[in-house]
Amino acid sequence: MKYAPETVNFFERVYEVVRLIPEGRVTSYGAIARYLGAARSSRMVGWAMNGAHKYPDIPAHRVVNRSGLLTGKMHFGSSFAMEQMLGEEGIKVENDTIVHFKKYYWDPVTELGELE
DNA sequence: TGATTGACTATGA
DNA sequence: TTCATAGCCAATC
Numbered sequence: 001m002k003y004a005p006e007t008v009n010f011f012e013r014v015y016e017v018v019r020l021i022p023e024g025r026v027t028s029y030g031a032i033a034r035y036l037g038a039a040r041s042s043r044m045v046g047w048a049m050n051g052a053h054k055y056p057d058i059p060a061h062r063v064v065n066r067s068g069l070l071t072g073k074m075h076f077g078s079s080f081a082m083e084q085m086l087g088e089e090g091i092k093v094e095n096d097t098i099v100h101f102k103k104y105y106w107d108p109v110t111e112l113g114e115l116e
Numbered sequence: 117t118g119a120t121t122g123a124c125t126a127t128g129a
Numbered sequence: 130t131t132c133a134t135a136g137c138c139a140a141t142c
Contacts, residue, residue, distance in 0.1 A: 010139095029124055033137095039125090040137050046123040047139065065124060072123030120142075129133080 010036065014048040015055060017108050021062045024089040025106035026098060028066045035108040046072065061085045068101025 013036050021027055029045040038044065045063075049072065052058040061082045065071045070093065073082035083093035092099040 030126095033124085038138090041139090042124040042137080043122060044124090044138060049123055050140095052123095060123080063123075066126095070123090075123060118142105121140085122138105124137090125135105127133105127135080129131105 010038065010044065011048045011051065014045055015052060015058055017112075018049075018052070018058050018060065018063055020108070020112070021059055021106055024091060024104065026062045026064055026068070026086070026091065026101070026104050027106045027108060028064060030066050031107045031109065032063070035112070035114075050075065062089075062106075064098060064101075068098035068105075070096045070098070 014032055017032050017035060028042075029049075030039070030042040033039055033042040033045045049058075049060045049063060052060050053075075060072070061076065063072075070082050070086075073079050073096065076082045076085075083096070086093050086098065091104055098104060
């Protein structure tokens with residue numbers, strides 16, 4: 001697997017941010033992208049997560065789309081693994097969507113401060 | 117090399 | 130309010 005030099009940095013940053021997500025909290029692809037200064041590259045965050053499976057400590061289940069919808073649950077091996085993991089962290093999932101998403105929402109820009 | 121796709125989001129009808 | 134379309138940018142075919 002080879003990435004463009006700048007891309008490696010971007011992907012690494014994505015993983016770093018995801019690792020910082022506290023247990024029992026979730027964030028969105030767009031929020032991460034925005035935090036990294038790539039507000040319009042939310043899809044790249046998703047793409048980064050695609051490769052996140054190679055890293056054992058990336059809590060990708062804490063990353064959902066802006067509606068709290070578990071759009072990537074099918075990438076966890078089984079379609080129920082993601083909501084099960086979230087459930088064990090105290091996050092209720094109903095109909096593939098996080099209940100009270102706003103309450104659990106963890107925005108890196110807000111929590112970590114804007115990137116200098 | 118060029119076209120298509122995707123774990124997204126914002127915007128307009 | 131719900132549905133459709135347009136940008137985004139790297140990876141894959």
